[in-house]
Amino acid sequence: xxxxxxxxxxxxxxxxxxxxxxxxxxxxxxxxxxxxxxxxxxxxxxxxxxxxxxxxxxxxxxxxxxxxxxxxxxxxxxxxxxxxxxxxxxxxxxxxxxxxxxxxxxxxxxxxxxxxxxxxxxxxxxxxxxxxxxxxxxxxxxxxxxxxxxxxxxxxxxxxxxxxxxxxxxxxxxxxxxxxxxxxxxxxxxxxxxxxxxxxxxxxxxxxxxxxxxxxxxxxxxxxxxxxxxxxxxxxxxxxxxxxxxxxxxxxxxxxxxxxxxxxxxxxxxxxxxxxxxxxxxxxxxxxxxxxxxx
Numbered sequence: 001x002x003x004x005x006x007x008x009x010x011x012x013x014x015x016x017x018x019x020x021x022x023x024x025x026x027x028x029x030x031x032x033x034x035x036x037x038x039x040x041x042x043x044x045x046x047x048x049x050x051x052x053x054x055x056x057x058x059x060x061x062x063x064x065x066x067x068x069x070x071x072x073x074x075x076x077x078x079x080x081x082x083x084x085x086x087x088x089x090x091x092x093x094x095x096x097x098x099x100x101x102x103x104x105x106x107x108x109x110x111x112x113x114x115x116x117x118x119x120x121x122x123x124x125x126x127x128x129x130x131x132x133x134x135x136x137x138x139x140x141x142x143x144x145x146x147x148x149x150x151x152x153x154x155x156x157x158x159x160x161x162x163x164x165x166x167x168x169x170x171x172x173x174x175x176x177x178x179x180x181x182x183x184x185x186x187x188x189x190x191x192x193x194x195x196x197x198x199x200x201x202x203x204x205x206x207x208x209x210x211x212x213x214x215x216x217x218x219x220x221x222x223x224x225x226x227x228x229x230x231x232x233x234x235x236x237x238x239x240x241x242x243x244x245x246x247x248x249x250x251x252x253x254x255x256x257x258x259x260x261x262x263x264x265x266x267x268x269x270x271x272x273x274x275x276x277x278x279x280x281x282x283x284x285x286x287x288x289x290x291x292x293x294x295x
Contacts, residue, residue, distance in 0.1 A: 010051050015077055017044035018056060022074045026063040098277035099128045103140060103148035106133040107220040108264055111240045112165075113149075116288060123284055127277055135219065147268055147278055153261050161265040162282075164289040165239055168257040169201055172236035172250040174228055183253045187214030187232035191223045197260070198235055205256045224250075 020030035021041060031038045049056050056070035066074065104113055109131055120127065134140060140148060154161050173183065180186060188198055190213055202208065214232045217223040220240060227234035228249050236250065238257070244250040266285055268274060274282065 010048055014044040014048040014051075016081075017041045018048055018070075019074065019077050019081060021045060021057070021064065022066055022070060023078075025065065097126055097128050098275070099130050100147065100275075100277050100281045101130040101132065101145035102281070103132045103134050103145050105149060105151055105219075105264070106135060107224075107240060108149050108151070109133050110221050111224075111243065112264075115243070119288075120281075120284060124280055127281055129281075146272055146274060147266065147282065150265050150267050151262060152265065154263075154265055156265070156267050158270055159267040160270050161267045162286055163263055163265050164285070165263040167260040167263045168238040169197060169235050169260060170238065170257045171201070171233050171253040172227060172241060172245070173233045173253055174230040175248060175251050176230050177233070178251045178253060183233060184208075185212065187212055189214055189223045189226055189232040189234045190216040191220050191235070192216060192218050197258070201235055201258045204258045205254065 016034060017030060017036070017040075020033050021027050024030050024033065027041045027045070028038045030036075031041045034041065045057065052069075052073075054069045055067050056073065057064040058067055113131065117129070120129070130145075132139075132145065134148075140150070149164065150156055150159075150161070154163060171183065173186070177183070177186060184207060190196060190198070215223075215226060217226065220237060223234055224236070224241065224244070226232065227236075228244065233253065234250070236245075236252075238245075241250060245252065266282065268278075268282075
């Protein structure tokens with residue numbers, strides 16, 4: 001790469017004097033703003049004009065006026081100062097609190113996102129989440145957020161998606177029910193929608209299913225609470241149930257886990273740019289799921 005000539009960029013204090021004098025149309029006013037003498041500002045302008053071999057100002061009886069060359073130069077200098085200022089603020093100064101709105105299935109919100117909030121506060125103290133819980137697919141159609149977490153196979157028309165979880169299904173129950181010698185005779189708890197996979201699990205495990213079905217729920221987290229209470233057997237979705245398994249609020253009833261093509265995905269509109277706060281939150285969430293893959 002060709003190096004820049006050593007004298008291509010005039011000294012910064014000359015440029016600051018030029019910008020202030022051009023904006024205020026007065027050397028004395030520019031000097032007051034910059035904390036310099038009027039003579040110093042005048043000298044900076046003179047040195048800059050000599051360097052550029054161009055007259056930047058017309059001296060008037062009261063104040064100054066930009067020459068055509070000065071008027072053409074000014075927006076470039078102001079843009080450069082704005083870029084430096086914005087970059088300095090963004091990289092080194094504490095950021096103001098910014099709100100990130102995200103739509104999340106209620107099960108993912110309660111079992112995955114909520115336990116992670118203390119880490120979010122430490123990692124990104126400038127971000128305030130506005131969490132909207134989703135109960136039905138049509139809830140995603142409401143305006144108001146760019147990012148959302150969706151459960152499915154990764155195909156979401158018009159949206160880019162990063163996989164967060166790979167679902168594995170295993171029967172689980174409260175410890176009091178786990179001692180039953182034939183757990184397959186116990187009532188099965190049902191979850192409406194994509195997780196209604198008892199038939200698939202029994203077939204893949206090589207076991208005969210049965211017709212003794214019990215309560216049906218419109219969210220996985222509600223069915224999970226029923227299982228914790230001992231109401232029946234839940235086809236548990238890992239990793240959503242991992243904390244409950246670790247604390248033995250639920251126990252697995254089989255060593256066989258059925259891998260599903262479904263999972264949770266962090267999605268965003270294909271054509272919509274993210275704000276800096278949304279980008280930071282996205283990176284934080286993906287970092288908590290190292291196996292995240294863009295679909």
